[in-house]
Amino acid sequence: MKSIKLILSLLALTLTVSLQAQTEEAKVIETTSKGTIEGHIYFLADDLLKGRETGTPENKIAASYLANTLRRYGVKPNPKTGTYYQEVKLKRESPPYEVTIEINGQKIKDYAFVSPSPVNTDSDAVYLNYGLEDDYKGKDLKGKVIIIKAGSSEAKDTRAAFGLRGKKQELAQANGVAAIIELLNADDNMWGFIDHNFNSSKLMVAENEEDKSDNNQTAHVWVLDKDNKMAEALSVTKRISSKVAISENKEEIVMSQNVIGMVEGTDPKLKEEFIIYSAHYDHVGIGTPDETGDTIYNGARDNAIGTTTVLSMAENLAKYPTKRSALFILFTGEEKGLLGSKFYVENPVLPLNQMVYCFNSDNAGYNDTSLATIIGLSRTTAAQHIKDAATTFGITAIDDPAPEQGLFDRSDNVHFARKGIPAPTFSLGFTAFNGDVTKYYHRPGDEADTLDYDYLLKFFRAYVLSGRHIGNDPKTPVWTPGDKYEEAAKALYGN
Structure with a gap:
């Protein structure tokens, strides 16, 4: 009799453990449906x-949609404000609206603002090679315009020019230079990208008046110099005349919102x-039309999918909380330089310790529906949990x-x-950053009806589990x- 009771007890224990193991998966399946996923993504990526x-x-419409979705799920609001918003100033x-750049009487039309500080100077310019430390030795350049080549002798491409811009500005400022004209050899596609990104309005986190420091920088522009023809000519020209006139920037305050909610954990x-x-x-808005004439960059992959991943987590945890508490943060301004997350870590609603x-979700696209690609998977001790959850859903x-690509440092997680x-x-499955990934990345074709929702259902469930x-x-x-x-x-x- 005792042996039968023991066997029954063991069977009951085994069944209980089995049911508990199944329950976690069942909770995820119960709250994560293809229809809900489609509804979120189609709304967020709508032309509207x-x-x-x-x-x-x-x-702001998107922020309102997200806030009210969290409210509907029963997620508690931002504990600091009692609303689902964190105002981000x-x-x-x-860019300046009055610009004149002339070199030896030639008006320059293809330029991009690296630092559009106001300046007005009409004087001889100095050709200064790459504008690095050795190039300044023995020269008095106070009040001068310097003309330099992009990058350095080791690397002359756009990435090198971008990486050295701070150093070149610092050197120019220390030497009293009035303006930097940096000659950049770039093809049409690259120059189009530069023109769009450097000559457009820029957003940044607004500083408090008391925190402001002297941020005046030397005026610095890139000038398109195909095949380095201008650089070659100027390097052997004895006298270079120049005129650089750049007016003031226009500045205005813009208010945006991070969307925040929380669910308290069950363990004391x-x-x-x-x-987190x-x-x-956010996404990139309206831009250059594609071959069909479409100008709306809908951002279904980037990042309506990531946003919906977090909503799926919120819906699940509002119904079935875990032992740890959850804080849901949907950031604004990522595409403008990770601004929403930058603001948040300096103004957290709960102590950072x-x-x-932080389980972030951001995407460009996918080219392998058998995978979920986790940027930084092996860098934390939670890696096995993520692997097991993915395997559970195939x-x-x-x-x-x-x-x-440096993706870890290009999203809000950093x-x-x-x-x-x-x-x-946590990102969509890709084996290389090309093909079907770059086809949709920051393109008008990134629309909700181009997605594989059977794959996405597995992807979302893997994240939630x-x-x-x-x-x-x-x-x-x-x-x-x-x-x-x-x-x-x-x-x-x-510790």
């Missing part, structure tokens, strides 16, 4: 929202630790296959990582030993 550019009325700088102790579930909801993990979690918070990014595993694990997730952000984590968490 005109690409959700930060600072536009359409971006931004400053828009529009672990609920003091929070998992984050994504950006309570945030033990896909495979892999790490970044394109480290040369601001949390720099503070010490383990912060990978990953979050549940991490949120319920008795062990707090940390950086893997030796990670470059491990020291920041020790400073944040005091």
Whole structure:
């Protein structure tokens, strides 16, 4: 009789454990449906929202949609404001409207503002090679215009020019230079990209008046110099005349919003630790038309999908909380330079040292529907949870296959990582950053009806189950030993 009772007890225990294991998966399946996913993405990527550019009325419509979705799910509002918003004060700088650049009497038409500081000078210019330390030796350049080549002797491409811009401005300012004209050899596609990004209005986090410092920089422009013809001619010209006149920028304050909600955890102790579930909801707005004439950059992949990933997590945890608490943050201004997340980490609604993990979701596109690509997968101790969750729903979690793209440092997660918070990014499956990824990346064709929703259902469920595993694990997730952000984590968490 005792043996039968023992067998029954063991069977009951096994059944209980089995049901608990099934329950986590069942909870995810119950709250994550293809219809709901489609509804979110089709709305966020609709032409009505005109690409959700930060600072536009359409971006605010998207924020309202997200806030009210969190409200409908039963997610608690931002604990600091009692609303689902965090106001983000931004400053828009529009490029100067009066510009004259002449070299030896030739009017320059193809230029891009690296630093559009106001200047008005009509004097001889000095050709200064690459404008680096050795080029300044023995020269008095106070009040002069310098003409330099892009990059350095080791690297002359646009990326090198971009990377050295700060150093060249610093050297020019220290030597009293009035303006920098940097000659850049670029093809039509690259120059079009530069023109769009450097000559358009720019958004930045607005500084408080008391925090402002002297940010005046030397005026610095890139000038298109195909095949380096101008540089070659000027390098052997004895006297170079120049005229550079750049008017003031126009500045205005723009208010935008991060959308924030929270769900309290169920464990008396672990609920003091929070998992952040984050994504950006803005995109790039309206731009150059494609071959069909479409000008709206809808941003279904980037990042209506990431936004919907977080909404899926919120819906699930509002109904079935984990032991750890959850903070949902949907950022504005990512496409303008990670502005919403930058603002947030300096103005958190809860102490950052309570945030033990940031599970970000950001996307460009996908070219392999058997995968979920996690940027920074191996960099935290939660990697196995993410792998197991993906496997449960029939896909495979892999790490970044394109480290040369620097994707970890190009999304909102990096601001949390720099503070010490383990912060990978959950992305659509890709094996290389090309093909079907770049085909849709920041293009008008990134529309909701081009997506594979059977694949997305697996992708979303894998994210939600990953979050549940991490949120319920008795062990707090940390950086893997030796990670470059491990020291920041020790400073944040005091261990």
